[in-house]
Amino acid sequence: MKSDIPATTASIGDPPTDRRGDPAKTAATTLADRSFVGFLTTQFFGAFNDNLFKQLLLLLAVPSAAAIAAGQSQGPDLQGIATVVFGIPFVIFGGLAGFIADKISKRTIIVASKVGEILVMSLGLIAFLATPWVGFYGLWVVLFLMGLQSTFFGPGKYGILPEMLDEQQLPRANGLVLMTTFVAIIIGTAVAGPLKDALVDPAVPGVQAAQKLWMASFICIGIAVAGTLCSLFVRRVPVADRELKLKTEYLWVPRPMRRLLAVDRPLLMALLASCVFWLIAGLTLQAVNSLGKTQLGLTDTKTSLMVSLISVGIAAGGVAAGWLTRRTSGSFVLHAGMWGVVAFCVLLSISIPGRGHWLGFGGSIPVLILLGGAAAFFAIPIQVFLQARPPEQLKGRMIAVMNQANFFAIVMSGVLYQILDLIINALDWPRSAVFAAMAILFVPVAIFYRLENH
Helix, strand or coil: CHHHCCCCCCCCCCCCCCCCCCHHHHHCCHHHCHHHHHHHHHHHHHHHHHHHHHHHHHHHHCCCHHHHHCCCCCCCCCHHHHHHHHHHHHHHHHHHHHHHHHHCCHHHHHHHHHHHHHHHHHHHHHHHHCHHHHCCHHHHHHHHHHHHHHHHHHHHHHHCHHHHCCHHHHHHHHHHHHHHHHHHHHHHHHHHHHHHHHHCCCCCCHHHHHHHCHHHHHHHHHHHHHHHHHHCCCCCCCCCCCCCCCCHHHHCCCHHHHHHHHHCHHHHHHHHHHHHHHHHHHHHHHHHHHHHHHHCCCCHHHHHHHHHHHHHHHHHHHHHHHHHHHHCCHHHHHHHHHHHHHHHHHHHHCEECCCEECCHHHHHHHHHHHHHHHHHHHHHHHHHHHHHCCCHHHHHHHHHHHHHHHHHHHHHHHHHHHHHHHHHHHHCCCCCHHHHHHHHHHHHHHHHCCCCCC
16 A cells, blocks of 8 residues: 555655665654654554443442432442453463464554454443443443453554654654653543533432433543544554464463563562562542542542643653653662652541541642642662663563553552452541551562562
8 A cells, every 4th residue: 555655755666664674764754754743643543442441430430429418329330340441451471462462463453453342342332222222231232342442452553663664753842752652641631521421410429420421432432533534554564473372371371471570689579579570550440430429529520620730740750750860870860760659549538527538629739730740759660670680682571561460450459449449438438548558568578679680
């Protein structure tokens, strides 16, 4: 397809692109490359859709203060189930997705994944309409399929850049991808609240509210279609390894990585610390939704704003952590982040008898931003260590293992949240107690973990 080649550099007689010596790669600047812009907008729409749809379901899963005050039976907080359902495909199929990304052209995977997104969002519309008859089960299926689609889209998304761009373009390209991904997460999460508030009365219980959200699915379908059209501009790239054979170890931790982690204790401890970060991150998302809707009695709009501000803090903290790491030690940045997470979780956990939450909505906003920044301070040095520590020939597989381990931690955050929900309800504690549990969980990490650079 000649339309896959940037018009600024290609002519009718140009040959198909290759990894090296491609004039379309060398002549065009990153944002002048139509193929890269198509890729960038595709992944932006995908991240936006994921977070919009997922936040809509999380808001539905939280009992609202308005419904409770109206005497409606809301049932338990189901956010943990939603988190588990969305994360399981990454854990189970992440290795297979990486294998397919090397076996098939990554451009083909990206386009096929986006077509799959249209189908999944269409099923979402049906699942919303069917909630009076099947409850949340139809939405859980759609959420699982969303996670599955994202699982196979991920390796193609992250792996195609070195095949599509020159080496000197990669730093800027990766920066643009990271920036647009965070913007998509922030906007997608923030939009979910106002969209739900516009379509559903806050006193309507979860199942009835879900049926009224079928109109929101049209937005998700439209975004999926737009992302699919943008993906068609991504140029074809060669297959990485057409002769690659599927092995059982690709589906879990490869044998070389098991051997490396067995003998390299600092690397193993860094991997476990990364898992703790994602466990806390998964808990934070659910805890903020519950705090906002159940304890503070906020609208879905304000609750989603609180959640999106965490991503603002992570983005700003990531920039600051990168700057500080170059000027001080990664260990200093790491410890500042760890104790910051503990301190801000403690602040968010404080409730005053008879007066509700100590910080309230206004006071929680700066603390949530700072919590996101502290989390980035903790995560960035560990991620750099995990990327730099392994031998050159194992770096790619280390990233794959890290991703699977992190998503396993996210799944476990859903399980842990459901356990905490049962305990909090049984003891009649305020919802902010989840933050106290997070602080207690993180204190041993802050005390004992050290980033070893030798």
